Amino acid sequence: GVRREILTWLGECQETLVEFEELLEMGLVDDEVKEEVEASELSSPDANQNEEKEGEAQAGERSVPERQVSAGWDDFCGKAGTGEQYSSAEARLVRPCLALIKCSRGTLKTALEACEQVGSQVEKDNVACPSQDGGTDAEKDQEVSENQRRVGEDLRRIGEIVEAARIVGDGVTELGTLLYPPISVVSTEEGGDTESESELGDRIKSQRAAIIAVHDLVLNDKEREGLGEAEGRGAAASVSEELAATSKKIRSAADVRAGEAEKALEELRRRRRTKG
Numbered sequence: 001g002v003r004r005e006i007l008t009w010l011g012e013c014q015e016t017l018v019e020f021e022e023l024l025e026m027g028l029v030d031d032e033v034k035e036e037v038e039a040s041e042l043s044s045p046d047a048n049q050n051e052e053k054e055g056e057a058q059a060g061e062r063s064v065p066e067r068q069v070s071a072g073w074d075d076f077c078g079k080a081g082t083g084e085q086y087s088s089a090e091a092r093l094v095r096p097c098l099a100l101i102k103c104s105r106g107t108l109k110t111a112l113e114a115c116e117q118v119g120s121q122v123e124k125d126n127v128a129c130p131s132q133d134g135g136t137d138a139e140k141d142q143e144v145s146e147n148q149r150r151v152g153e154d155l156r157r158i159g160e161i162v163e164a165a166r167i168v169g170d171g172v173t174e175l176g177t178l179l180y181p182p183i184s185v186v187s188t189e190e191g192g193d194t195e196s197e198s199e200l201g202d203r204i205k206s207q208r209a210a211i212i213a214v215h216d217l218v219l220n221d222k223e224r225e226g227l228g229e230a231e232g233r234g235a236a237a238s239v240s241e242e243l244a245a246t247s248k249k250i251r252s253a254a255d256v257r258a259g260e261a262e263k264a265l266e267e268l269r270r271r272r273r274t275k276g
Contacts, residue, residue: 002162006112009169013105016176020098023181026085084181089268094179096260100207103254104172107211110247111165114218114239115158122154157217164214171207178203185269201265208258215251219244 086094178184178200186198218239239247 002115002158003112005162006108006115006165006169009165009172010105010108010112012169013101013108013172016172017098017101017105020094020176020179024086024091024094024098086181086183089264089271090181090183093183093261093264093268096257096264097175097179097204099257100204100211100254100261101172101175103211103250103257104168104207106246106250107168107214107254108165110218110243110250111161111168111214113243114247115161117239117243118154118158118161122151122158157220161214161217164210164217167210168207168214171203171210175203175207183268185265185272198265198269201262204258204261204265208254211254212251215247218247219251 183200184198185200220238238244
């Protein structure tokens with residue numbers, strides 16, 4: 001059940017990434033070049049004359065209805081029927097948001113592997129028997145009790161990781177709904193125009209917090225804080241060193257990407273205020 005749930009969230013992450021990467025590829029670079037060309041043409045004294053000549057030539061080749069139909073069809077095919085593309089400023093915001101979604105995908109993979117590693121230890125503890133060589137009955141009972149305590153703690157940890165992963169998975173969907181062009185950078189509430197009131201800004205913060213929460217659970221107290229076995233939760237199953245290193249790397253990357261997204265959001269907001 002746990003594996004199927006996390007794999008479902010992973011699939012949704014991948015679908016979201018593919019969808020918005022395709023949106024970014026819909027002629028964004030060409031649009032930037034077009035803006036530069038149009039700016040240079042408008043500054044040229046011959047610009048209006050050239051436009052008039054081109055318009056007359058095209059009018060002789062096709063009728064007005066034909067040109068409208070052709071332009072409409074080209075626009076539909078080129079823009080996937082949405083009629084919307086990202087501006088350069090929006091693209092600078094979307095890219096770190098997609099990087100944050102990639103961190104979410106890596107977080108879900110890490111959560112799945114952590115659950116499997118801790119689960120393997122639970123299975124071993126469940127079949128473990130107290131030592132038959134030496135020891136009093138009281139000591140054997142204590143060993144069984146300690147074993148059961150570890151199993152309970154590890155099962156609780158798995159449940160916490162899965163629940164935290166669920167928040168990450170749901171957050172990807174919510175983040176994706178806010179990335180469709182044109183991107184809104186202010187709150188839907190009246191008068192909301194600060195970053196803290198921006199729905200997208202809040203979602204970026206929430207996704208970063210959700211990702212970090214998963215990795216804190218995966219790493220456990222002693223691995224996250226760099227404590228020794230005696231000082232940390234030594235009784236709890238630990239993940240492999242390789243997985244712990246991966247977890248720390250993704251945790252750090254998510255913090256950086258979220259910061260980049262917040263900065264790009266503020267830049268986009270400032271740009272729109274200036275133009276407004």
